[in-house]
Every structure is written in C-alpha cells, then in structure tokens.
Amino acid sequence: METKHVSRFSPINLIIISLFYFKCNINHEPLTIPENNQLDKVEVQVRETIKKMSDLILKNPNDVQRWANYAMTLDVHDFTLEAIIAYQKAESLDENNFRWPFFQAIALQSLGDEKNLELYRKSIKINDGYTPIYNLYGKALYEYGYIDSSTVYFLKAIQKFPCSPTALNHLAKTYLIENQLELADSILIKMKECGRAGKTYYTLLSDLSRKKGNATLSMDLATKANNMLAPKNIMYNPIYDQVTDMGVSSAWYRYRAQKYFNNQVYEKAIKEYTELIKIKPLPIDHFNLGLAYNKIGQLKMAENHYKICLNMNPNYADALKKLAEIFRDKGDLKKYYFYLNEYGKVITEAVN
Structure with missing residues (x-):
C-alpha cells in the first residue's frame, strides 16, 4: 500500500532493498528488520507494530x-524480502503447515522469482485440498511458459471448484490458442452456466466465433464485450485474508472496511472505518462510516458522521442528500428542506 518495496501491493517496479540483521539468542536465527529509511516511509502505526513484533520475537524466538x-x-506492508525470511523461520518451526510455503510462493511470484513453483508444489504436498493453490500454481506455470x-x-481446480473463474478463464484461453475449439466451447458453456458471462466471456466467445469462420458474429460479440465493464482481478483465496488482516496502514483499514461493506457485513465495516478515522480520515471515510451505521438503523451515529464529512467538505453532495433523507424520515421538515436545498445548490454548481 505504501511506496516501498517491489511487491504485489505496490506500484513500484524496482527498489534496492537493504536488510539489517539481529541475532536471536536461540538457534542463531536472523531477525530481519527493515532499515530506518524504509520504515520512515510508512505510517507511524506501521512502524510501531513492526518494532513491537520484532521485540516479541527477540524475547521468544521459537514461537x-x-x-x-x-x-x-x-x-502486507510491502517489506516482501524481509517477510520471506520470516516465513522461512515460521516454516522451520511448523513444517506441517502449508501456509508458510504457500505465502512464500505468493511473495516470490510477485517478485518474478521462479522459485515460487517449488514452494507451490510443497504447499500442495502438505495440503492438497485447498483449491486456490491449484489456481495460483497454474497461473504461475502459465506465466513461465x-x-x-x-x-x-x-x-484440478475445477474438479474441486467447478465454477472457478480463474481456472475457467485460463482454460478457455489456452484451448483457443491451441485451436482446440471443441474444448474451448465446452469451457465457455461452463462459464455461462456458472454465471460468468461477463466481459471476459464475450471476448473469448468472439475469438471462438472468429476461429470458426463467423466474422459477423465475432464482431457483434466483440462490440458487446467492449461495452461491458472489465472484471475485477480478484482471486478467491480466503486463507490469504490472514495476511491482509494484518495490515495496519490507513489504506488497509479502508480496503477491509469497503470489502466488508460490499459484502453487507456492516458491523465489521464499522469497526474498520472506526480504526481508520483515528489514523488518516478523509471525508469519504466519515461518509461511508455514516452509511454503514445507516444500514443497521443507527441513524444518530449515521447523522453524526455525515455532519463530520460536511465539516471536512461542505460540498459533499451525497452527505447532504443522506441528511435530508434522515430528517425527512424523522418528520423534521425544516431540516429536511434545508439539506435538500443545500444538496440542490451543490448539484447545480457541479453541473454548471
């Protein structure tokens, strides 16, 4: 989330990583801590959390x-190489837990290191029942040719989870590239049956129609695909939520809050937004917190956060509209018309 190391969480493509080593009293294992010039780039609560955790390890390095x-x-805070070393230590202490080689594999894959393939295989050997490993390993194999x-x-992934979008997409693409049109067709039928008939589906179906010689249909399908929204590049991987749940930066609190809100888990969204506004609140954070309270019927709390949002940004139209709705439902017509009028002014100014 912050601008630091090469990782799947950061847009930076290259950064030199220097490591600082301490020696633990037991087994002489290295405790790898990011250098101060790297820690200075993250929010204070991230620095404090990393320091606190490193101190706990020094007290008990075999935990x-x-x-x-x-x-x-x-x-999760993009100190990827240091994280890999710590995962390796966790693995040495807990060899039968597939998570540690699995998380190492994901980290190494984000760095473009082909060693991730060996770690995916190791994870599968320990636990062959976790479907996302097959998708991630398949994706890594595909990337390396x-x-x-x-x-x-x-x-194997679709044997365990027949409607896996990652597996279905890659299989359809592969069969089309190899001109195995009947197999491609069967996968596309499966995608539609699974409710995956979105932009990717129509793009692939357009390619299949072209390869079958139906240029007109191919163009029509391509046009339909172009008019659809691109799918979110999200892979089902609930075990990895254990990593993202460790994020203590404002960006991670915001990410989790929105995820919970979108999944209608409003109490958890409120918890994440409440922590977020203690750190680095934006008007939209107070608005979304108000919206979450609104969803569970706590209208006074919703009203408070809509008002805080407006204190930060008096032209926040959605907050004005929500306050108008609250006072309308309360029967307070004076405040209802006030906020409705303010909402109209903001919308008019935005249009002009």
Missing part, C-alpha cells in the same frame, strides 16, 4: 505464531 504474525505484517502443466492444475 511460531510470533514469526508468522511478523512475516504477514511485513508482507509451462502451458501443458498449467492446464493440468486448472483442470
């Missing part, structure tokens, strides 16, 4: 959960 929490915290092997693992 696997402390190493795991430290690794996940480093990982092992197309046939990737197909094997995507097929």
Whole structure:
C-alpha cells in the first residue's frame, strides 16, 4: 500500500532493498528488520507494530505464531524480502503447515522469482485440498511458459471448484490458442452456466466465433464485450485474508472496511472505518462510516458522521442528500428542506 518495496501491493517496479540483521539468542536465527529509511516511509502505526513484533520475537524466538504474525505484517506492508525470511523461520518451526510455503510462493511470484513453483508444489504436498493453490500454481506455470502443466492444475481446480473463474478463464484461453475449439466451447458453456458471462466471456466467445469462420458474429460479440465493464482481478483465496488482516496502514483499514461493506457485513465495516478515522480520515471515510451505521438503523451515529464529512467538505453532495433523507424520515421538515436545498445548490454548481 505504501511506496516501498517491489511487491504485489505496490506500484513500484524496482527498489534496492537493504536488510539489517539481529541475532536471536536461540538457534542463531536472523531477525530481519527493515532499515530506518524504509520504515520512515510508512505510517507511524506501521512502524510501531513492526518494532513491537520484532521485540516479541527477540524475547521468544521459537514461537511460531510470533514469526508468522511478523512475516504477514511485513508482507502486507510491502517489506516482501524481509517477510520471506520470516516465513522461512515460521516454516522451520511448523513444517506441517502449508501456509508458510504457500505465502512464500505468493511473495516470490510477485517478485518474478521462479522459485515460487517449488514452494507451490510443497504447499500442495502438505495440503492438497485447498483449491486456490491449484489456481495460483497454474497461473504461475502459465506465466513461465509451462502451458501443458498449467492446464493440468486448472483442470484440478475445477474438479474441486467447478465454477472457478480463474481456472475457467485460463482454460478457455489456452484451448483457443491451441485451436482446440471443441474444448474451448465446452469451457465457455461452463462459464455461462456458472454465471460468468461477463466481459471476459464475450471476448473469448468472439475469438471462438472468429476461429470458426463467423466474422459477423465475432464482431457483434466483440462490440458487446467492449461495452461491458472489465472484471475485477480478484482471486478467491480466503486463507490469504490472514495476511491482509494484518495490515495496519490507513489504506488497509479502508480496503477491509469497503470489502466488508460490499459484502453487507456492516458491523465489521464499522469497526474498520472506526480504526481508520483515528489514523488518516478523509471525508469519504466519515461518509461511508455514516452509511454503514445507516444500514443497521443507527441513524444518530449515521447523522453524526455525515455532519463530520460536511465539516471536512461542505460540498459533499451525497452527505447532504443522506441528511435530508434522515430528517425527512424523522418528520423534521425544516431540516429536511434545508439539506435538500443545500444538496440542490451543490448539484447545480457541479453541473454548471
């Protein structure tokens, strides 16, 4: 989330990472801590959390959960190489837990390191029942050009989760590239049955129609695809939520709050937004917190946060509209017309 190391969480493509080592009293294991010039780039609560966790490890360097929490915290805040070292220590203390090689594999894949393939295989050997491993391993194999092997693992994924969008998309693309049109057609039928008939589906169906010689239909399908929104690039991976849940930056609180809100888990959204506004509140955060309270019927709390939002940005139209609705439902017509009028002014100014 912050601008630091190369990772899947940050837009930076290259940064030199320097590591600072401490030695633990037991087993001489290295405790890898980001350098101060890197920690200075993150929010204060992130620095304090990393320091606190490293101190706990120094007190008990054989506590696997402390190493795991430290690794996940480093990982989610983009200290990827340091996180990998901590995952390795967690793995050495807990060899039968597939999460540690699995999380290492994801981190290494984000860095473009082909060693991730070995770690995915290791994870599968420990736990062959977790479907997202097959998708991620298949995706990694595909990226490194092992197309046939990737197909094997995507097929295993849909055996476990028949409507896996990642597996279905990759299988359809692979079969189209290899001109295995009947197989591609069967996968596209499955995508539609699974309710996956979105932009990717119509793009692939357009390509299939073109390869079958139906240019007119192909153009029509391509036009339909172009008019649809691009799908969100989200892969189902609930175990990895353990990593994202360790995020203590404002960006991660905002991410989790919105995720919970979108899933209609409003109480958890409120908890995340409440922590967020203690750190780095924006008008939209107070508005969304008000909206979450609104959803569970706590109108006074909703009203308070809509008003705070307006104190920060008096032209926040949605907050004015929501306050108008609250006072309308209360029967307070004076305040209803006041906020409705203010809302109209803001909308008019925006249009002009």
